Amino acid sequence: MKNHEKSIDPASQKMLDKAYAEGIQTVWDRLEAQQPHCGFGELGLCCRHCNMGPCRIDPFGNGPKLGVCGANADTIASRQLVRMIAAGAAAHSDHGRDIVLAFRAAAEHGEGDYKFKDEKKLLALASEFNIPTEGRTIQEIALDVSDIALDEYGMRGQKLQFTKRAPKVRQDLWTSLGVDPRGIDREVVECMHRTTMGVDTDYVNLTLQGIRTSLSDGWGGSMWATELSDVLFGTPEVVKGWSNLGVLSDKEVNIVVHGHEPTLSDIIVFAARDPELLKKAKEKGAEGINICGMCCTGNEILMRHGVPIAGNFLQQELAIITGAVEAMIVDVQCIMPSLPTVANCFHTKVISTSPKAVFPGATHVPFDEKNAMETAKQIISIAIDNYPNRNQGRVNIPSDRMGYMAGFSVETILGALGGTLDPLLDAIKSGSIRGIAGIVGCNNPKVRQDHNHIALAKELIKNNVLVVETGCAAIASAKAGLLLPEAADMAGEGLAAVCRALGVPPVLHMGSCVDNSRVLVVAAAIANALGVDISDLPLAAAAPEWMSEKAVAIGTYAVSSGIYTVLNSPPPVLGSSNLTNLLTAGAEGVVGAVFAVEADPVKQAGLIIEHIEKKRTALGL
Numbered sequence: 001m002k003n004h005e006k007s008i009d010p011a012s013q014k015m016l017d018k019a020y021a022e023g024i025q026t027v028w029d030r031l032e033a034q035q036p037h038c039g040f041g042e043l044g045l046c047c048r049h050c051n052m053g054p055c056r057i058d059p060f061g062n063g064p065k066l067g068v069c070g071a072n073a074d075t076i077a078s079r080q081l082v083r084m085i086a087a088g089a090a091a092h093s094d095h096g097r098d099i100v101l102a103f104r105a106a107a108e109h110g111e112g113d114y115k116f117k118d119e120k121k122l123l124a125l126a127s128e129f130n131i132p133t134e135g136r137t138i139q140e141i142a143l144d145v146s147d148i149a150l151d152e153y154g155m156r157g158q159k160l161q162f163t164k165r166a167p168k169v170r171q172d173l174w175t176s177l178g179v180d181p182r183g184i185d186r187e188v189v190e191c192m193h194r195t196t197m198g199v200d201t202d203y204v205n206l207t208l209q210g211i212r213t214s215l216s217d218g219w220g221g222s223m224w225a226t227e228l229s230d231v232l233f234g235t236p237e238v239v240k241g242w243s244n245l246g247v248l249s250d251k252e253v254n255i256v257v258h259g260h261e262p263t264l265s266d267i268i269v270f271a272a273r274d275p276e277l278l279k280k281a282k283e284k285g286a287e288g289i290n291i292c293g294m295c296c297t298g299n300e301i302l303m304r305h306g307v308p309i310a311g312n313f314l315q316q317e318l319a320i321i322t323g324a325v326e327a328m329i330v331d332v333q334c335i336m337p338s339l340p341t342v343a344n345c346f347h348t349k350v351i352s353t354s355p356k357a358v359f360p361g362a363t364h365v366p367f368d369e370k371n372a373m374e375t376a377k378q379i380i381s382i383a384i385d386n387y388p389n390r391n392q393g394r395v396n397i398p399s400d401r402m403g404y405m406a407g408f409s410v411e412t413i414l415g416a417l418g419g420t421l422d423p424l425l426d427a428i429k430s431g432s433i434r435g436i437a438g439i440v441g442c443n444n445p446k447v448r449q450d451h452n453h454i455a456l457a458k459e460l461i462k463n464n465v466l467v468v469e470t471g472c473a474a475i476a477s478a479k480a481g482l483l484l485p486e487a488a489d490m491a492g493e494g495l496a497a498v499c500r501a502l503g504v505p506p507v508l509h510m511g512s513c514v515d516n517s518r519v520l521v522v523a524a525a526i527a528n529a530l531g532v533d534i535s536d537l538p539l540a541a542a543a544p545e546w547m548s549e550k551a552v553a554i555g556t557y558a559v560s561s562g563i564y565t566v567l568n569s570p571p572p573v574l575g576s577s578n579l580t581n582l583l584t585a586g587a588e589g590v591v592g593a594v595f596a597v598e599a600d601p602v603k604q605a606g607l608i609i610e611h612i613e614k615k616r617t618a619l620g621l
């Protein structure tokens with residue numbers, strides 16, 4: 001495959017050419033080396049859950065139809081799906097737990113490095129949870145909020161607080177299906193229990209547990225991550241900044257912060273402003289310190305501070321290949337184990353910071369949340385010391401960069417609308433906006449980088465569908481200029497007029513992947529305002545380049561919340577026609593929504609538009 005076929009992004013294409021010229025292996029080379037992928041794995045028909053196996057089911061020929069224990073294709077594929085959901089939910093929710101713990105530490109030691117930037121939001125949460133606030137300090141109130149949060153991770157056996165934000169009919173549906181999450185950790189543990197050898201065998205019963213676990217993510221762990229990150233680091237407001245590898249500087253110390261948790265990235269942004277560090281950078285010959293983001297932790301600081309974003313998932317190796325990165329600081333999730341090897345070809349230091357994610361070949365500097373600022377400065381110092389090692393002769397920073405407007409939290413959207421959802425509802429009712437689509441998720445080297453994200457978003461806005469985005473999808477749109485108000489020119493007449501009146505782009509960046517919880521909140525608020533269920537709304541979602549188990553958890557809570565969800569490729573379930581039918585057809589009668597699979601982004605848009613029009617008709621719009 002030619003390099004320009006691997007990505008639509010000119011910056012990525014240039015760095016792929018450089019990688020090729022210098023003999024540096026990237027994710028695309030490793031994908032090629034893996035061909036052909038294992039057919040049993042692709043279909044979800046292999047099981048390694050016990051030592052009588054590993055077993056595989058022959059889907060076509062006369063080979064075995066049962067594992068050694070007697071498990072059939074339905075059992076094996078559904079157990080596998082449930083484990084993927086559990087892993088994805090665990091990743092989001094354990095990230096959420098770290099935010100809760102940082103939040104609690106801020107409540108306990110008021111004068112630490114983390115403060116409550118958005119006390120108003122903290123008080124709103126307290127009121128939502130019926131926590132008394134009169135005559136109490138903000139710390140006391142925060143402690144009570146953190147008690148509730150930590151309690152929800154354990155085994156409460158009660159409804160999770162945030163599930164109460166869903167429309168009452170949806171809550172009742174979950175209760176009647178027996179899928180109310182009972183505790184965030186508990187559901188993940190129960191998934192592992194029920195999928196081990198000799199426990200749950202029924203694919204429907206297993207899938208219901210997958211649904212319950214995904215809900216504990218979307219309306220639990222992820223929502224806690226979003227809400228308390230907003231309290232600690234500030235609720236995003238409209239910001240402008242720059243995206244793509246062209247944000248790297250040829251004269252400054254470049255530090256790329258990659259991973260997920262804002263506890264690290266947010267403090268790095270502030271630590272880099274320290275005059276002593278700036279002085280030190282100048283002594284080393286640099287003109288300054290340039291902090292850039294990558295992937296979702298990049299989205300966190302983009303949303304709150306307009307920090308430049310160097311790229312999305314498939315650009316992590318390419319950023320190092322510019323030869324201009326002094327340090328890539330990583331925490332958890334979506335960090336390729338290949339980074340230290342790529343960094344070895346340059347002067348770049350990969351600095352791992354989480355006890356949960358250690359990378360052989362990287363420098364490990366444990367991030368101490370109790371001493372956050374000092375640790376952040378220490379890490380930045382390592383990058384500065386590394387600046388003189390940069391080989392300017394090997395530096396090649398693509399000039400490609402694009403501006404963005406972001407920061408569309410629920411609060412920002414409401415603010416832009418003048419404090420109420422009514423103008424948006426009116427635009428939907430009048431048909432100038434046909435509906436809303438959430439495009440989320442990753443890059444995957446099996447798909448030309450960003451191609452599906454951009455083609456799908458363009459097709460939707462052209463047809464007057466407002467697009468909201470998170471994660472690597474949003475970064476793709478930033479790089480393609482879709483997050484600029486001028487992108488309204490690419491939208492249909494109705495949507496363009498609304499965007500121009502409000503001064504916003506037709507594609508709204510709502511944050512990192514845990515911030516898909518913001519999309520749920522907007523969906524619930526619209527449904528509540530109209531007095532209907534989420535599944536009645538002209539609303540859809542898509543993950544057109546997904547790769548992570550987290551995307552499986554997100555897709556499942558979207559569908560379980562009543563949102564029709566389109567994927568470009570299926571998770572490994574096709575080996576079980578029963579499970580495939582349940583997910584793509586049967587679920588409609590259970591949760592009021594299904595998954596659809598379509599590889600072509602224009603056809604994906606067609607499916608979404610068809611769905612939106614169907615829902616409009618049913619609502620009498």
Ligand code: BF8
Pocket residue numbers: 295296313333334440441442443470471472473512513514547548550551
């Ligand atoms: O949580 S979109 S590649 S960076 S998993 Fe990862 Fe996928 Fe990017 Fe963020 Ni989300």
Ligand code: SF4
Pocket residue numbers: 047048049050051052053054055067068069070071076196197198
């Ligand atoms: Fe094989 Fe059953 Fe063991 Fe899985 S659990 S490896 S199907 S014997």
